[in-house]
Amino acid sequence: MAGFRDRDKKHFPLTDSASVISLFKEQIEGPNEPNLALLSITLGCIENALTMNRAIPAAEESALLRPIFPVVDLETVEALYAKFETLVRGSVDLTHYESKFSSRELVKKISDVVWSSLSRSFKDKAHLQSLYSFLTGNKLDCFGVALGVVAASQILGCNDIHLALSEDHAWVVFGEDGTDTAEVTWHGKGNEDKRGQSIALSVAEKSWLYLNGQPVICDRATEVAALVSAANPSINFTMDSIEMGALQQELLWLLYDKGHLSKYPMSLGNLGDLEEISPTPGRPPPLQIFQEAITVALKHYNNHHVYPYTYMGGYLYRKRRYKEAIKCWAEASNVIRKFNYTREDEEIYKEFLDIANELLPNIVKAVSLNPNDRVQLNILHNPEVYADILRFYDGICEWEEGSSTPVLHVGWAQNLTFSLNKFDPRTRAKIDVGRDEDSDDDSDKDSNDENDNQNGKLSKEKECTEKSGSLQRKDPQQALSVVVEDLKKEEL
Numbered sequence: 001m002a003g004f005r006d007r008d009k010k011h012f013p014l015t016d017s018a019s020v021i022s023l024f025k026e027q028i029e030g031p032n033e034p035n036l037a038l039l040s041i042t043l044g045c046i047e048n049a050l051t052m053n054r055a056i057p058a059a060e061e062s063a064l065l066r067p068i069f070p071v072v073d074l075e076t077v078e079a080l081y082a083k084f085e086t087l088v089r090g091s092v093d094l095t096h097y098e099s100k101f102s103s104r105e106l107v108k109k110i111s112d113v114v115w116s117s118l119s120r121s122f123k124d125k126a127h128l129q130s131l132y133s134f135l136t137g138n139k140l141d142c143f144g145v146a147l148g149v150v151a152a153s154q155i156l157g158c159n160d161i162h163l164a165l166s167e168d169h170a171w172v173v174f175g176e177d178g179t180d181t182a183e184v185t186w187h188g189k190g191n192e193d194k195r196g197q198s199i200a201l202s203v204a205e206k207s208w209l210y211l212n213g214q215p216v217i218c219d220r221a222t223e224v225a226a227l228v229s230a231a232n233p234s235i236n237f238t239m240d241s242i243e244m245g246a247l248q249q250e251l252l253w254l255l256y257d258k259g260h261l262s263k264y265p266m267s268l269g270n271l272g273d274l275e276e277i278s279p280t281p282g283r284p285p286p287l288q289i290f291q292e293a294i295t296v297a298l299k300h301y302n303n304h305h306v307y308p309y310t311y312m313g314g315y316l317y318r319k320r321r322y323k324e325a326i327k328c329w330a331e332a333s334n335v336i337r338k339f340n341y342t343r344e345d346e347e348i349y350k351e352f353l354d355i356a357n358e359l360l361p362n363i364v365k366a367v368s369l370n371p372n373d374r375v376q377l378n379i380l381h382n383p384e385v386y387a388d389i390l391r392f393y394d395g396i397c398e399w400e401e402g403s404s405t406p407v408l409h410v411g412w413a414q415n416l417t418f419s420l421n422k423f424d425p426r427t428r429a430k431i432d433v434g435r436d437e438d439s440d441d442d443s444d445k446d447s448n449d450e451n452d453n454q455n456g457k458l459s460k461e462k463e464c465t466e467k468s469g470s471l472q473r474k475d476p477q478q479a480l481s482v483v484v485e486d487l488k489k490e491e492l
């Protein structure tokens with residue numbers, strides 16, 4: 001049973017990041033499990049002090065020099081913790097729930113306790129992810145509600161209730177073998193919440209939102225990693241709190257060293273981004289951290305996560321390493337093609353739209369603008385890059401195949417032709433996409449052809465051929481098997 005113990009109290013008042021690190025370190029090292037409510041309140045309190053109302057009036061020069069790490073008093077945190085504990089214990093009468101393991105009814109009841117305390121104001125602002133926000137403003141974002149439910153469960157001693165995370169949603173697992181699932185929060189805009197329902201129904205849609213049954217299932221330490229990862233150092237659209245970013249970075253390294261990020265690709269991506277902003281001496285470079293996230297996704301999630309590739313692709317793009325960035329985006333597309341697009345997948349749709357309609361055209365423009373740059377120019381003469389762009393689009397075509405909602409529209413086609421036409425015709429002639437007639441492609445979308453044809457999906461080859469001209473699949477294992485002929489000879 002979590003509780004605010006004396007061993008927790010000795011760290012207060014927290015006066016600098018070192019004292020926060022030592023609180024988290026002791027909580028994670030045990031012997032008791034980390035107290036999620038205590039840590040979420042504490043980190044939320046610091047984030048609030050470092051990011052809210054920080055616009056420094058020009059007149060107050062001294063404001064720039066003022067030490068701003070907030071002092072976090074024991075009284076403040078204790079009062080908020082007591083408020084949360086009173087709310088949770090006062091609302092849930094455990095005598096109504098006799099079973100050793102939690103029931104769906106209990107999970108729904110705990111979700112209702114958090115849900116009914118929320119104010120109606122809009123919920124997609126920043127800094128609404130912690131119990132500090134919940135207890136001082138009755139506001140939580142989608143993730144924050146899920147974390148609040150798990151923190152409340154811990155206070156009630158329901159140690160079988162854990163957080164489950166996809167790339168854009170959160171829910172809980174519970175029960176004897178931890179495989180029962182329940183929605184506990186809402187998702188997106190204008191969608192009725194499905195709180196209390198099991199996830200199985202949604203997974204069946206093969207939507208990216210539920211990662212086709214490959215979410216991150218948390219234990220208490222991974223739940224700490226989630227609340228740390230969800231911290232938001234931004235002050236406004238253009239400024240971040242350096243102190244908050246540094247604290248988040250140190251906490252993520254603490255969790256990393258203890259192995260609590262080892263199955264959580266997005267937290268590794270967050271760490272890689274923080275290392276790009278402010279490299280920690282002696283720590284691996286961002287690219288190695290992003291690669292580790294990809295390796296985790298391959299090893300533990302059957303390569304069903306998209307973000308590890310777009311974290312790395314975004315980094316390489318910012319470093320103007322365009323050829324490698326495009327390779328990452330082709331790999332991201334190789335993941336999304338395994339899903340069917342549904343209306344709740346908007347976030348990843350926007351991600352691919354940005355790559356196709358902003359980033360790729362920017363690259364193509366940039367490299368054709370300064371032809372003297374030998375390194376960049378050869379992109380437009382490099383059949384592998386051209387093939388990766390084709391793979392990128394082919395994966396999006398396959399994503400759309402069999403989906404209830406269309407993905408592509410004419411804007412995509414305009415950008416596609418803009419990007420492809422910039423490539424030298426001889427380069428385009430150098431790739432072989434397996435045009436032989438007898439290739440018989442069977443679906444590799446984790447379903448067999450009968451299903452595809454049943455739900456109106458033509459054989460992949462036919463539909464893709466229709467959609468993208470002469471692209472035919474040669475090898476069922478790949479959306480697009482591209483054999484680069486001359487490139488190999490040139491490189492020899």
Ligand SMILES: CC1(C)CN=C(N2CCN(c3ncnc4sc(CCF)cc34)CC2)S1
Binds near residue numbers: 351
């Ligand atoms: C490559 C990117 C566009 C950069 N940032 C990205 N994200 C920022 C951090 N994100 C996250 N980071 C850690 N944990 C989680 S759990 C979750 C689903 C809602 F609960 C999101 C998310 C979401 C993804 S993906």
